[in-house]
Amino acid sequence: MAGLSNGSPSPQALTVHGESRVLEIAFSDGAVFRLPFELMRVYSPSAEVQGHGVGQEVLQSGKRHVTVDALEPVGNYAVQPRFSDGHDSGIFSWDYLYFLGSQQARLWSDYEARLLAAGRDRDAPMPMKMSSGCASH
Template identity: 60%
Template sequence: MAGISPNSAQVQEITLHAVSRTLEISFDDGERFQLPAEYLRVYSPSAEVRGHGAGQEVLQVGKRQVAITALEPVGHYALKITFDDGHDSGLYSWTYLYELGAQQQAYWQDYLNRLAAAGASRE
C-alpha cells in the first residue's frame, strides 16, 4: 500500500502459537512476521534488558526455552508480553514489533555473535 511505512503500519492480527512458542503478527501493509518467544525476550524493550543508555545493555542468556504466557494490548500502539521466566516489563510498540520482524535475521545473528563473544549460551 502506498504511504505505509514501518512507523505507520498498524497491526491487523496477532496469533500466539503456544506449541512452537511463536508470535505471529500481521500488519496492514501486508507484512507478516513469525517472531519466536526467545527472540522477543532477548530483544525486550525494557530497561532491564536495554539498560538506561548506550553501553548499558544486558546480554540475555539461557532463554532458549522461554515461552509467552500472556499478551495484553496497550492502547492502540503496543503489546505487553509476559514470559514464563517472569519478565513482563517491556512494552512492544507496533513500530518496534515491525522492526523486529523486518530485521529478524540481522538482529538474531548479532545476538548469536554477542553470546559467542561472551562465552555464553542460549541454554
C-alpha cells in the same frame, strides 16, 4: 515507547502460537512476521534488558524455551507480554514488533555474535546478579 509513526503499517492480526513459541503478526502493508518468543525476550525493550543507556544492555541467555503466558494490550499502540521466566516489563510497540520482524535475521546474527564475544552459550542460565549491599556478620 513511541506509538505508530506516521505512515507506519498497522497490525491487522496477532496470534500467539504457544506450541511453536512464536507470535504471528500481520500488518496492513501485507507483511506477516513470525517472531520467536526467544527473540522477543532477548530483545525486550525493557530497561532490564536494554539498560538505561548505550552500552548498558544486559546480554540475555537461557531463553530458548521461554513462553508467553499472557499478552496484554497497551492502549492502541503496543502489547505487553508476560514471559514464563517472570519478565513482564517490556512494552512492545507495533513499530518495534515490525522492526523485530523485518530485521529478524540480522538480530539473530547480532545476538549470536554477542554471545560468542561474551563466551556465553545461548542455553546457559543467566549469571547470578551480585548484590550491591554488604552484609556484616
